Amino acid sequence: MPSELASAHHGGPLDGSAAQALAEQGLELRLISSADVEGFREWSQAVARGFMDGESTTVQLEAALERSLRRRIVGVVDPAAPEAERPVATFASWVGELSIPGGRGIPSVAISAVSVAPTHRRRGILRSMMEGELRRADALGVPIAMLTVSESTIYGRFGFAAAAMSGNLTIDVRRAKWTGPRPDGRVDFISRERFRELAPELYDRVRLATPGEIEMPEGHWDRYAGTRPDAEHPERLRAVRYADASGVERGAVLYTYRENHDDFARSKVRVERLVAETPDAYAALWRFLLELDLVGELEASLVSVQEPVLWMIEDRRAARLWVGDHQWVRILDVPAALQARRYASPGALALEVTDVLGFAEGRWILRVGEGGAGSIEPWEGEAVPDGVPAVRLGVAELSAVYLGWVSLATLAAAGRVQSTDAAAAARLFSWHETASLSLWY
Numbered sequence: 001m002p003s004e005l006a007s008a009h010h011g012g013p014l015d016g017s018a019a020q021a022l023a024e025q026g027l028e029l030r031l032i033s034s035a036d037v038e039g040f041r042e043w044s045q046a047v048a049r050g051f052m053d054g055e056s057t058t059v060q061l062e063a064a065l066e067r068s069l070r071r072r073i074v075g076v077v078d079p080a081a082p083e084a085e086r087p088v089a090t091f092a093s094w095v096g097e098l099s100i101p102g103g104r105g106i107p108s109v110a111i112s113a114v115s116v117a118p119t120h121r122r123r124g125i126l127r128s129m130m131e132g133e134l135r136r137a138d139a140l141g142v143p144i145a146m147l148t149v150s151e152s153t154i155y156g157r158f159g160f161a162a163a164a165m166s167g168n169l170t171i172d173v174r175r176a177k178w179t180g181p182r183p184d185g186r187v188d189f190i191s192r193e194r195f196r197e198l199a200p201e202l203y204d205r206v207r208l209a210t211p212g213e214i215e216m217p218e219g220h221w222d223r224y225a226g227t228r229p230d231a232e233h234p235e236r237l238r239a240v241r242y243a244d245a246s247g248v249e250r251g252a253v254l255y256t257y258r259e260n261h262d263d264f265a266r267s268k269v270r271v272e273r274l275v276a277e278t279p280d281a282y283a284a285l286w287r288f289l290l291e292l293d294l295v296g297e298l299e300a301s302l303v304s305v306q307e308p309v310l311w312m313i314e315d316r317r318a319a320r321l322w323v324g325d326h327q328w329v330r331i332l333d334v335p336a337a338l339q340a341r342r343y344a345s346p347g348a349l350a351l352e353v354t355d356v357l358g359f360a361e362g363r364w365i366l367r368v369g370e371g372g373a374g375s376i377e378p379w380e381g382e383a384v385p386d387g388v389p390a391v392r393l394g395v396a397e398l399s400a401v402y403l404g405w406v407s408l409a410t411l412a413a414a415g416r417v418q419s420t421d422a423a424a425a426a427r428l429f430s431w432h433e434t435a436s437l438s439l440w441y
């Protein structure tokens, strides 16, 4: 990941038009540097308030500052408010890597901590911040923006779409019965601190294989492992690792146990984080969890909708999977995005993309060769080249199919995409690894 891009984004100037639009309402758009400790504290308190949390404690504020050093922190203040230094709107972003089809990553601007105070909502503050920050990212050449959302109704209007789903899984452990492999390595308890060291290495070795995953944001591993000063009940966490037959550590899981006092055998286990580098590590760790004594139910959130464990139990109906939109993506630079990913089969498409914000608007021919690499050329004139299917779609729809999760044929059937051959277009964008994202950011 080019670090120059990340640092140009981090310290770059604010967008003039956004600042102007807010100034017309008597508001001031500000960039808050990590050296401005007091400004950051006010901003963090504004985020907590915006998300209906209580006041942050000093320990929480210090921990937040430490994990925000790579973030570009933007706030909007209202000089007429009684607490004039506490922002009435917040926005954070950083450039990180998004995994895309082909075992590759693409630099993307990750957006987080978006909030507007309840006293200042629905007067266009989010719109000014979002459009301004997207313009900045686009001007720097960041090809994609991404976020996880509190409500699925907010970001479509800015060109974002759900490009990867995630599931919440519940398994009735006593019904399930393990039928998967029984690997010959070892499962052993380790400390939370050891998990904290091991898991990032494992995750970094596997994250590019799953479209939709991202580079782990600062502070997340410490939050999972309870190794942050503001951790709540870290003592409840248990950690286990799998080492293969030659002793190499290949996977680790962190879980919590909630006792059922009326019937101990119906207690619950919650998987907090599972990382597996090999199929054996995956099978061994899931088997360990599903064969724990004194457990009636297992819960795991943000799993893939095609989680292999569903095929490793005898009673499929012991498992319930709730599926929801999770990784939202917005393409800013169509040629860069489409040339970065890989494709499962050769082919060509003529694409006409519309974008109300203008960034991704244009007409291109995408050609995919035998090796799965795509090349883009401008689509000149009105005629579609011979034998090439044409697709007309908005940037949100292109972003939705980008990671290969939803079929373009589904979007055509929903009336959201027009194509002369939706099946061919769908084949080109499809990918065998199911897109997924295992964290909130």
Ligand SMILES: CC(C)(COP(=O)(O)OP(=O)(O)OC[C@H]1O[C@@H](n2cnc3c(N)ncnc32)[C@H](O)[C@@H]1OP(=O)(O)O)[C@@H](O)C(=O)NCCC(=O)NCCS
Pocket (backbone or CB within 6 Å): 050, 051, 113, 114, 115, 116, 117, 120, 121, 122, 123, 124, 125, 126, 127, 128, 148, 149, 150, 151, 153, 154, 157
């Ligand atoms: C979501 C939130 C940031 C919106 O801020 P805002 O300044 O009121 O939004 P704006 O006035 O700029 O609205 C921009 C557009 O989004 C729409 N919109 C705003 N919030 C929306 C919501 N919660 N659901 C659906 N649409 C919404 C507006 O109607 C407006 O539409 P239009 O311009 O197409 O007519 C604010 O309500 C908030 O802080 N909510 C609580 C925290 C939260 O959920 N943050 C988002 C985290 S991902």
